[in-house]
Amino acid sequence: MLLPLPIQNLIEKISKLPGIGKRQATRIVFYLISRKEELREIIKSLSLIEKEIVICPDCFFPFQKSPNLKKCPICCHPKRNKNIICVVEKETDLLTIEETRKFNGLYHILGGLISPVDPQSYKNLRIKRLLERIKENKIKEIILAFPLTPQGEITSLYLERILKKYQVKITALAKGIPSGGEIEFADPQTIESAFKHRESL
Amino acid sequence: MLLPLPIQNLIEKISKLPGIGKRQATRIVFYLISRKEELREIIKSLSLIEKEIVICPDCFFPFQKSPNLKKCPICCHPKRNKNIICVVEKETDLLTIEETRKFNGLYHILGGLISPVDPQSYKNLRIKRLLERIKENKIKEIILAFPLTPQGEITSLYLERILKKYQVKITALAKGIPSGGEIEFADPQTIESAFKHRESL
Known part of the structure; x- marks a missing residue:
């Protein structure tokens, strides 16, 4: 060569x-x-x-080292609601949610999703630390914010099964027509869910 | 942020x-x-x-520094034909040609092609050094080995015009049906050229 x-x-x-x-x-x-x-x-x-x-040893989001900071700025922030954890697949999901300023709880970056073709893939996810956090910090609600793909759905189901053993409310992001979305192009699953969970005006 | x-x-x-x-x-x-x-x-x-x-100060191919080596192994090689330079767009083109072991001359990596939408793009090409090499080393033939795209064709035409002022034979890679190529899928330009330059068997 x-x-x-x-x-x-x-x-x-x-x-x-x-x-x-x-x-x-x-x-x-x-x-x-x-x-x-x-x-x-x-x-x-x-x-x-x-x-x-x-x-961050809690949520796994990266932050700049500093002598007084043991956790990331979100986990340390005095005004965040420390009873709710939103579980996301990856760092960029956290960033997108943070940019909306519509969620005031904490996060947990799972570091991936379960793959339907690799049953061992759950082993690489940061599930153990999530369970520790639930026990240590009296978490009241876990929001599962995964993509609505086969991988996301399987990961949701898997975590739901594990989390049911804990004294914690489990929720997921609402499934429906996205802002700006045309009804004619929506898929059957989305339409079904949008009808089922229709909102009173 | x-x-x-x-x-x-x-x-x-x-x-x-x-x-x-x-x-x-x-x-x-x-x-x-x-x-x-x-x-x-x-x-x-x-x-x-x-x-x-x-x-390499001659052909612009990268090589590992060493006290005895002033040029790249190709330019230094005693058995290479130092009267022919094959001009290519980029390093990987050189590698592909070298792997065939069918060319025994030297190379010149132009560092890009002229873009039809950016008339200034010829300024970034290593044309000056190519002309110096032709003068310094009694080069007899320059082979233009550019892709057969608009960019490649324009670069060929441009170099041809400049090189005509030098005492050097200018050639280009043959245009024709590629090995394994189906006639039915060949484009008109390729077929025209393949007929025009048909080989005697």
């Missing part, structure tokens, strides 16, 4: 990142090699993340 | 890499934050590239 070993190694590592294949990894590596200034900037940024960013 | 500044900065930088948008950059950054070991490995690999990989 004509490519120097350090280049081969880097392509290998970058092609393991989410959504990147070998071809794109190769393009990225050659791009960086011919732009050393940009490469140095990325190394600096990555090193800063490595040193300064830690993961 | 809820996201710590170092995370925002890194997302910004990663979203500038080829083929990566803001959404994917965000996913990659969160992925790395929760896998510090992998993150450290990538920092190490990138730093090695930064320190040890340099770009």
